[in-house]
Amino acid sequence: MSEPRARDLGVPFDGTPGEWNAITDVPGVLVGYETLIAGEPHEASVARTGVTAILPRGRDDAGVPCAAGVYSMNGNGELTGRSWIEESGTLALPIALTNSHAVGAAHTGVDRWVHREHPELSAEWMLPVVGETWDGYLNQINAGHVRPEHAIAAIDAAASGPIAEGNVGGGTGMNCYGFKGGSGTASRVVDHGGDRYTVGVFLQANFGTRHELRLVGRPLGRDSAAANPYEEVEWFVRDGERARARAGAGSVIGVVVTDAPLLPGQCAALARRVPLGLARTGTSGSHFSGDIFLACSTANPGAFTSSMPTAGPGSDDYETSRFVPWGHIDPLYEAVVQATEEAVANVLVAARDMVGRDGHFSPALPHDEVRRAFRAD
Template structure:
């Protein structure tokens, strides 16, 4: 089981001297955004179950807006699908209604149903006064997935209601454990071990300070595409076995959170810019990839009401202020993917001869970046 604290620290991108731009929050994580919490829970077994080909090695990641609220707080949101070979529930209503209610959960492809069921049950208990009153209410949480069936016995359907609830109950602010954690436990990125990654950026708009943060579940790309800060790193590491064949088989989920006040149509525009962020790492959005993005704002917070006002007043940033916000999204997404790969640990293969997936070697990466004069002098 994982927690929100790293148990064995590996240097992140900036600690290695990779020249990512922008000012980050204190944890360089999505939790730098006020009123955003993250929970992680992994389910890992040492050996395959009887008659099964792989061990169970999977998990779930939860992102909870307004985690201290006793009444559900709708958050304005926008979504974007770059390549649609994947799933994110609740997006039809986000596109029409402009908001979602409750947590986001990210897991493996075959556990979407369990995560959806467990999240609803958690909300029924967490917000008892709201959902057990005289007025019937529906719950439609956001559940997203990427495929971990190369390293995990995905057909064992091992994720349980208790596992999902554990991730929801553990949601906290502060540092976020990356790599082989939560829903990212067995994910693969660019032929190396991938998983959970995060980053943040600080901005000032009209003399007011804001934060934008992203969390990715990186399971996309193939080795020869991998680009780091403009350097074609993957082409220099083709000698390291990717474990699976070179073709892309995975997906990426990108969650963008901010406390900048935005309307739903603006958040949709923000979500689209996440595409450029993953493109910087080299992916063209492969045919087998589900590249799905969600952006939400914790601003304009107003708890769910039985009798909402007929007219609402909201604050929103002017469109002319968006260029630095777009750049912050692109930079943070690019960095979060690399953070996921740098934090990841090699996952061994199995006794039946299946190959494992290696973590990207830090020393090789640093040398390549130095050869291209793309390393900070202090590194």
């Protein structure tokens, strides 16, 4: 029996999801995890972390550029490769998500995977996209658990179809709204004339304060009976002043992929809509949360290239791209907002209780509280 998701608990959402209600509904998109759970809470080195890999064009077509854009709602976080996306409007390599202190290891892992599988790409230069959120409440974040080979394993494991959520991959040790957080996804189908496109959202969710949480307008966080040790001061004092984490801190990385044909500027506009979906779940965007979003389009393969030329331009040395007119882009915006809201809910429903370093405990969102909140519907 598959694990329940937010819809299974009676939460109603707007819009039409794809077959798996996941970012993998977008044709060609693959997602893989390497989950690292090791050590008992009393031991010196406890791992509650991992790596998530998202391949917008799969393995064989890694290196084929996608139109892409980024947006930072709050910059207390990291997304490598962002300057090149802003410069060229393109994304071409697998995306990796991990913890805040493992960005370098994941970056090296993507480099090594590309060199192994596509040496013609690594002969020029590589600027992988690696995003992070902080898992230091549950994970010994300075222990160096994540190594390049873990990022390689996540890429090798990437697959289509329904994907795991909650305590997996880069989301393994994350917290969200004072509950156990992690990895989550959702999708929406959009009609444009006679064509049908899919918008998929993937979140590594590690943000929000307990009292803020709402699902479809219902204030679940402030009324929850679940313990909330993440936001209690005792562990701050015990760990020392320099180890403090503020309620609402931690970050969220959002990845949007669509097969709708878009320009880079339109992708950036989609990325700017992710915070609207997050806001539906209650967050006001903490100063201590790095909230960074990436969107890309897998349409127009062969366009938006940037390879070093071997000769001067010919008479027909041009690229063309087909794109949705700006005046008809609103349904895609709506899809991003709807899928983002549901992805947050799926994170919280999928995540399970976890005990990490020094006995730190993160409780899952109680399913019975969710069912009770929507029973009247």
